Amino acid sequence: MRLRTGLGLRLGLAACCCAALAACTAAAPKGPDTTVRTPSVGRPPPPASAQAALSAEAFTPYAALGLSDSDGLAPGESSYALIGPCMSAAGYPGVTIGDGIVPIGIHLGGLAGLAFTQPWGGWGYLGAADAQQFGFRVPPGAALAALGIDALPASPPSVPAADGAAAGKCATIVQDFSNATQDGALAGVVTLSNDISTDVLQDPAVKAATRAWSACMAKNGYSFDQPQAVFFPELQAMRGGNGAVTAGAPVSASAQQAQVAAAVTDAGCTQSSDLAGIYFAVQASYEQQLVTASQQALSTAVSQYRAACAKELKELPGLLRTAKAQPFPQAKRPARRGSQAG
DSSP: OEEEOOOOOOOOOOOOSSOTTSOOOOOOOOOOEEEOOOOOOOSOOOOSOHHHHHHTSTTHHHHTTTTOTTSSSSTTOSSGGGHHHHHHHTTOTTOOGGGSOSOOOOOOSTTGGGTOOOSEETTEEOOHHHHHHTTTOOOSHHHHHHTTOOOOOSSOOOOOHHHHHHHHHHHHHHHHHHHHHHTTTTHHHHHHHHHHHHHHHHOHHHHHHHHHHHHHHHHTTOOOSSTHHHHHHHHHHHTTSSSOOOTTSOOOHHHHHHHHHHHHHHHHHHHHHTHHHHHHHHHHHHHHHHHHHTHHHHHHHHHHHHHHHHHHHHHHHHHHHHOOSOOSOOOOOOOOTTOOOO
16 A cells, blocks of 8 residues: 655645635645555454544644644644634734634534544444434534634624624635645645545455444444445434534424434444444554654644744734635535545
């Protein structure tokens, strides 16, 4: 098995077309191939949680770069951390992401899926207790906390038009910065994350465990080939099955019961197949091998990202004069190879 480890890192200001803070898929950089050993992991015990497993893996800090205030590489320099300084520069000191005034887009798949996650993903569903209590409606608190977001209001607060315009401009600035760094300083990190995710999903041990999981689900009346395919259909079904998923929409008692039953079955099949234990052990091996092989390039990515962040902070006053207060325009969603549902 061979994977790219030449990260082809560069700074860039061109924004790629994707939702704010979602991982853009950059053009694959050219670089040397590195032979990666297919791990032999047996049947390791599952982790306590998906987040606990990710927190112990070698690539997690790099996947979190630009997304988390506490990634250990660029503390306090995430895209989200720009919100406070931006609102201060706009004349509204003290406003933070937790106030919910500045709209943000959060996607926990793709690159971010190797750093923060909910209980479901390519590893099945971990945690029978959460499955029984919440099903697929597990609150995102732990994942948001990992991003440096303590809490968000249930709905955006009502603010005067001038305040809303400033917030919209800051949201656009944050979105543009995130997209630019994903396509620039972090382009090689994005490519490496795609390689890791793809090879985990193609690993023979993970494939075998996934087939066992699928067979278990089938015995219980659910037809899914991959664990990632469960989450969104269940969300859509509980919201009426019309393809739209609105977080605040009411869920009937019968729909709630049905989605909890699916989650409980998912969690049970994950346990019986040892899918989560195998998945995260395999992923940890690939991550360690590739991080070791790419250490110099990854260190360069960190330096380049921090330089881009410092430059952005200095340019906030000028950016506020030209930014449009209309973040998140409709755009073609980029493909993400081997991404995990989050």
